[in-house]
Amino acid sequence: MTILGDVSATSFVPWIRRHAKKLGLSQTFFHSDADRIELEVAGPVELIDMLEMGCSLGPIDVWVEEIQRRVMDGQQNAAS
Structure with a gap:
């Protein structure tokens, strides 16, 4: 998943992590700016x-x- 826009707030990545965890999703961050x-x-x-x-x-x-x-990698759990 790539999120584009004005996403510079330092609170956004922890916000995403928290909500993904509440939904039971695993997540790995590769880039953030x-x-x-x-x-x-x-x-x-x-x-x-x-x-x-x-x-x-x-x-x-x-x-x-x-x-x-x-x-990615043929996984069926991600949507295109």
């Missing part, structure tokens, strides 16, 4: 959809413009 966060999320597609929706609304101090998702 002011305009992009890249992470791998694994779990049921419906729960990944919920995380994506939450991230698109995000905390008030971020502005998410786009979220890109793709299947």
Whole structure:
């Protein structure tokens, strides 16, 4: 999952981690800067959809413009 926008708030990555954990999703962060966060999320597609929706609304101090998702390594738990 790649999250694009004004995502520079230091609270956003911990926010994503917390919500993914509440949904029972595993996550690994690969990159995080002011305009992009890249992470791998694994779990049921419906729960990944919920995380994506939450991230698109995000905390008030971020502005998410786009979220890109793709299947990695043939895993069926990620949506494209």
